[in-house]
Amino acid sequence: MAARKTDFEPPVTVALTGASGAQYGLRLIDRLVAANHEVWVMISKAAHLVIDTETETRLPAQPRRLTEALIERCGAHAGQVRCFAREDWMAPVASGSGAPSSMVICPCSTGTLSAVATGASNNLIERAADVALKERRQLILVPREAPLSAIHLEHMLALTRMGAVILPAAPGFYHKPQSIDDMIDFIVARILNQLGVKHALLPRWGESE
Numbered sequence: 274m275a276a277r278k279t280d281f282e283p284p285v286t287v288a289l290t291g292a293s294g295a296q297y298g299l300r301l302i303d304r305l306v307a308a309n310h311e312v313w314v315m316i317s318k319a320a321h322l323v324i325d326t327e328t329e330t331r332l333p334a335q336p337r338r339l340t341e342a343l344i345e346r347c348g349a350h351a352g353q354v355r356c357f358a359r360e361d362w363m364a365p366v367a368s369g370s371g372a373p374s375s376m377v378i379c380p381c382s383t384g385t386l387s388a389v390a391t392g393a394s395n396n397l398i399e400r401a402a403d404v405a406l407k408e409r410r411q412l413i414l415v416p417r418e419a420p421l422s423a424i425h426l427e428h429m430l431a432l433t434r435m436g437a438v439i440l441p442a443a444p445g446f447y448h449k450p451q452s453i454d455d456m457i458d459f460i461v462a463r464i465l466n467q468l469g470v471k472h473a474l475l476p477r478w479g480e481s482e
């Protein structure tokens with residue numbers, strides 16, 4: 274049983290959707306927990322399939338069991354991670370009065386990207402992103418697709434103009450990655466920089482190691 278603690282940093286919403294790169298989202302949750310943040314998590318049905326396909330991690334779909342599994346996986350304290358179901362419209366993320374000041378969709382499928390750009394709000398991830406946009410809160414989307422169609426590019430431009438940040442899952446190579454984990458951390462470090470969360474994943478440009 275994880276120790277109970279209450280003095281967490283503010284919650285950050287992290288949604289994993291069904292684009293390739295589930296590792297980015299799982300590592301992001303892990304690093305936010307390590308930085309003592311509360312983390313509110315949503316995982317789409319397709320994201321569960323991608324997690325099963327791309328990683329050795331097996332996560333239950335049911336929110337309470339998923340919460341327990343993530344707490345164990347990340348070594349989080351009880352209450353530090355909360356998971357919400359696809360149509361849990363009573364969850365705090367579904368309203369401007371309850372949603373955290375930051376949300377990250379990582380990885381972000383092109384389907385969810387377009388749903389967010391057009392305000393579909395057909396599931397809790399889309400609704401939470403819609404709330405972030407209407408409340409002018411921080412919204413970061415980490416899409417992964419190649420090549421990109423005009424639909425994808427137009428939606429990315431529209432979201433950027435609405436104030437969201439498009440942070441493509443496109444790791445650089447100038448830090449000479451030695452492993453896949455190094456490439457994952459390259460993207461996660463950039464997300465944490467956007468969130469203003471301190472980390473030691475990579476030195477910032479101009480800083481020596």
Ligand SMILES: Cc1cc2nc3c(=O)[nH]c(=O)nc-3n(C[C@H](O)[C@H](O)[C@H](O)COP(=O)(O)O)c2cc1C
Nearest residue numbers: 290291292293317319320326382383384385417418
């Ligand atoms: C193994 C796997 C990899 C996928 N990779 C991508 C991808 O890189 N980018 C993408 O936009 N969709 C990808 N898809 C398709 C999405 O999962 C699919 O469009 C789904 O409807 C997205 O739903 P969601 O946005 O609710 O998660 C992938 C699907 C699977 C099963």
